[in-house]
């Protein structure tokens with residue numbers, strides 16, 4: 001049994017135990033281990049062990065000792081000593097061994113969704129079980145925070161992790177997979193200095209002195225200390241560029257969808273400045289629309305960027321009706337003619353931004369007395385055509401929105417759907433890594449629903465919020481949604497999302513919701529954590545659900561696979577096992593071939 005920190009254990013695919021005879025003192029058997037990283041044979045480390053104890057397993061198996069191992073970002077050393085070798089495969093041999101420490105390690109592997117990615121990059125062909133439709137030709141990219149530590153320091157929150165980009169390349173029924181870390185300044189600095197250097201979602205770099213603290217505050221206001229760790233989503237712009245994004249504007253990074261290489265920063269050439277934006281712009285073949293919260297004069301700038309440019313042009317501005325600051329806008333929806341600007345009572349909070357230690361709501365604060373609003377801005381004129389008070393709500397993700405018309409074709413209202421957490425902010429705390437990693441079997445995932453806003457366009461002061469269907473249909477879990485992109489901004493019927501099979505501490509099913517029938521079809525693999533189900537339409541499809549749904553699964557054995565479901569039946573049509581389990585990821589996009 002070789003003991004080392006959890007994060008290192010997960011980096012390792014193979015351990016070679018090498019006892020050798022010390023020639024100057026032949027009675028002395030000196031143990032050594034070689035630790036090999038999967039598919040990177042050069043990246044192996046050799047380390048001597050202090051105490052050795054055999055458990056009576058075959059040679060090389062069941063040996064205990066404390067291994068001296070260089071840190072994760074260190075340069076592996078290679079031994080030149082002559083050795084006899086015996087091989088232990090950690091993945092296959094250790095699970096059979098039942099010492100308490102070994103049990104703990106096996107448990108760790110099961111938490112692969114919440115365990116740092118085990119190496120910087122990998123690429124290879126996957127074996128496909130079932131049949132991938134031949135028409136599925138292109139790359140599914142998924143971004144997310146996949147590395148949650150620097151050296152020995154472990155991050156707190158799911159959203160803190162350094163971005164891991166995964167690519168599934170589909171070609172004529174074949175599938176190759178690759179993953180790699182996005183080379184943000186924040187990631188590179190952490191790697192080089194072995195410490196956190198930029199402010200992440202919940203993490204703030206430690207200061208050596210009071211002077212350094214003051215300097216950091218200045219850097220906070222200029223944005224210099226904010227992270228550029230583009231770990232939330234990835235979008236394909238109409239001009240073909242693929243950009244990874246997060247909530248900080250500087251965290252916009254152009255990547256190569258084929259190699260997953262980090263290419264360059266996406267620099268905005270306009271002078272709008274600002275430090276933060278919505279992590280989910282609306283991106284289509286003709287549109288890029290984003291929201292820029294204004295923390296000084298509480299409000300939001302709504303901006304558009306034309307394909308082939310890096311210049312945002314302002315469509316209009318919404319002044320907040322509540323205060324003292326704008327509500328968090330992780331995402332927002334659009335209809336054919338309008339941009340819908342949500343004003344959630346979970347608002348950015350300047351005081352919390354200044355704090356070195358995280359508050360229960362991180363950089364935000366819940367202001368129920370400030371009320372909640374939905375604003376509707378005309379895309380063409382930038383005018384606010386409706387602004388209504390709505391019941392309090394909490395959402396990360398809007399699903400879609402569309403215009404309601406009367407029989408004469410006049411717009412009477414707007415419907416906007418979101419993954420709504422019953423105006424309860426505890427979901428943010430649930431996403432702390434400690435909570436995700438220490439599930440005791442209790443049902444602790446707060447209820448969520450498809451929250452449907454109806455915003456009247458007749459000058460009424462209030463809008464409605466209700467559940468679009470009975471949330472028991474999807475186990476009262478609801479987040480990480482996608483739709484058929486051709487239905488963006490239009491009346492639509494189907495939502496793909498992560499739902500729940502209870503008890504659970506995190507959404508653990510894939511669900512296809514039929515908003516017309518108020519029914520859901522659910523996919524479930526016991527103990528697995530599926531990531532956002534992403535709908536890709538079949539070229540030439542007429543039906544809204546004619547296509548496939550792609551998700552990546554981190555399973556209960558610490559392994560993982562790509563899953564392809566039929567968009568219509570929601571039945572599995574293919575799966576392909578990854579070489580090792582991957583951490584959970586957030587949002588994806590589809591880059592068609594050519």
Ligand SMILES: CC(=O)/C=C/C=C(C)/C=C/C1=C(C)CCCC1(C)C
Pocket residue numbers: 145158159160199200201226227231232246247248276279353363586
């Ligand atoms: C991963 C995800 O969904 C959200 C990430 C959010 C981030 C990185 C937020 C960062 C922020 C700061 C570093 C300071 C300013 C406020 C805020 C935008 C929350």
Ligand SMILES: CC(/C=C/C=O)=C\C=C\C=O
Pocket residue numbers: 232396427448477478479480506507586
């Ligand atoms: C993963 C998540 C919420 C799950 C709750 O049910 C939210 C992710 C937000 C960022 O993209």
Ligand SMILES: [Fe+2]
Pocket residue numbers: 232279280330396397586587
């Ligand atoms: Fe998101």
